[in-house]
Amino acid sequence: MKTCSRRLLALSLALLMLIFSASAMADTVKLKVWGSQENQELLSELVEEFKAANPETEWDISLGVVGEPEARTRYLEDPAAAADVFAFANDQLMELVNADALYEVTINLDKIIEENTAGSIESATLGEYLYGYPMTSDNGYFLYYDKSVLSEDDVKSLDALLAAANAAGKKVFMDVSNGWYIASFFLGAGGTLGLTEDGKQTCDFNNELGVAAGEAIRAFCADPAFQTGDDSVLVGGMGGSICAGVSGTWNAAAISEKLGENYAAAPLPTFTCGGEQKHMASFIGTKILGVNTQTQFPLEAMALAEFLTSEAAQLKFFETRALGPTNINAAANPAVLENIALAALSAQSEWGVSQKLVLGGYWSPAEAFGLEMESKSTGDMQAMLDTMVAQITQ
């Protein structure tokens, strides 16, 4: 009799637990987060911390691998199936807002504005609204160089840089057939990218300044020391056949490992543009965490996004991946200030141009023009730039 009642008790307890867990299941907050492949490990760690910090809710948070550059494309494929919280590069902001993809930040707005650098807040703002949580401010490029080959003076101008490289029989790397990098010349010469009132791209890269910049690109590509390719070419050749290269912080670890003591970074050099020396500009952008308007749990998603971009989280991103923080306190951390690559990036930011007003239609035409340059085209510069601008602005 006794065992029987005990069994009954166990059974009823088990039943009770089942009911409890079932009712908890119904309240489960299900969220999906998109981040880049390299950030997965850290993101899952932070998500666990977030869960631990908010034990009153039953969380079901999953991670998906979608890098910041692809976020817009993947989102637009099927907004309802996209992640609730996703990281994107801020040049996609315009198109994401156009697609009504992002919740405006309205909760703790003042605190977020106060805690992050003005530039990063600006990069996530359109009109009167802040459309996301600034995450990292390192979406830019500068010059890595080999101290054993080049002096600090050599990297001040492109002409001196190429002369020194040629003298040493080494190469200078820049991926000119990429809209992101090639813009450096046009923007440096004084060109602008903007938007019309109805949201179409404007571009004046085909004016007189643009033609001068185009000729500078042609001359650069024709130089024997010129080397193009992708990241693997730069990282592979650095310290060997390549003595200097234009890239961003994501290659810092690999390049510093290859160069060892000779590892150095500087802002981009000046270039000769129509007889004058002009400083090469760069796109400067941030990575932003946005909340999908299609989410079932907007409040919870916002809380998660805020947590993933907090000071502590940003410091972790810096420690593990050397990503530059947007959080003012995190950016003032001594370890951040000492970072060679981030220092070069912040020095380059004087010539930085926000990527916010660049639409998706810019990249392919700019790449096509870059390919023409790399293949040492002798075509009429004005005509080529007219075609490029017509393609960009259509």
Add this chain to the structure above:
Amino acid sequence: MVIQSTKPDKKSSNALGAFGKWLTHVGRGWQAFFQMIIEGDWATKLSVLIMGFGSLARRQIVKGLLFLGSEIAFIIFYARFGWQYVKDLGTLGVVEQSRVLDPATGIRMVVPGDNSMLILLYSVLTLATLLPLIMIWKANIRASYLAQKRAEQKIPQPSFVADARTLLDKRYHMTLMSFPLISLALFTALPILFMILIAFTNFDKMHQPPGHLFGWVGIQNITDIFAGNPFYQQTFFGVLLWTFIWAIFATATNYIFGMILALLINKEGINYKKMWRTFFVITIAVPQFVSLMLVSKLFAETGIVNQILLNLNLVKSPVPFFENPNLARVMAIVINMWVGVPYTMLMTTGILMNIPAELYESANVDGASPVRTFFSITLPYMLFVTGPYLITTFVGNINNFNVIYLLTAGGPLAQNYYRAGKTDLLVTWLYKLTVDEQNYSLASTIGILIFVIVSIVSLLAYNLTGSVKKEDQFS
């Protein structure tokens, strides 16, 4: 080898006549149908409005209830589901998604608006159900009329079970065909119809549901390609020209070299025939996409081939295999041979062995040279037998997505092309427009144009092939 085929309509000029005949046939069918309504009694006439009434009146209860039930089901379907979408079909929605501040949570909540894509999709679905509705409606009147006739002639009405049994006997073809037909309509015809309709809208990046609406623009996308937009125009005709050059060369080179390879291996005096054949077949065993991606890395600017050439001092700077437009095109055709020749070799080996040996013997007696024998006996015979195969290969090459996309990804990009490169085929351009650009309307228009081109080419080529024209003879 003899191609077994039923005789098709031989002359294409007959097609118009056949269509006319079909039209008359359909017209007669409807005429007979309306005759039934006119000759029908009050029960049959009432069946026009209340389905199943005629059957119920003749005490065919189950049949009548089924008709009535399907009418009610259709009415409920249209009222509860279909109408809300179909009513907006003309505009594809007018209310955009908007935001309103929710005081409880303090966030600007999304207020859903009309979703143009769902309106279009469900409208197509709803309108498509009209077809079965009309068929059931016609069947209902026919059943009522036949029942009326039977009653007039005092023939007892068949029971429902007896009616249903005919589905396994007299109308067995209906039972067999209904499932494939329904799935064909649902999974092929309807999606294609939906896609075709998108070609007449402005569904692109700037008009992306659910945030934004898209609407009808008529044939603007087609006129844009042919005249309105110089970049679309240059891209379309440039890509089209290369698509044809590619298809012709890819088909011809694979065919000829595959055949020559097969001839070489078949030749008397060649030892280890099986081993040679096995070597070439092994390349088939490696998945095509693996070979292609490997080769594209091999010939990249920093790839192994260029490194070897540089180290041997054969070239001063890397050879732009995939960066130079003309070289990239040649590379695509050459590498495609490597992928495709073994297939042709395998197929032609069998056919070559079937060529009557006496043809060669008599050629030998007449003192014909090997080249002469090839062009007078082997090639005509092969072309005769493999004509239809060549057409399918040609059409397959027009749409050969794999080789181009995995090898060059359409590159190098061209300045005067709209989001396309110098080795892009129409189909890879279409892919880029959908996946990278979200320009669905333009992509859909190109899809229609590809269909038109491919069908014209195949019909023309098919009708001109020797094996169709003179299917029963080889001379």
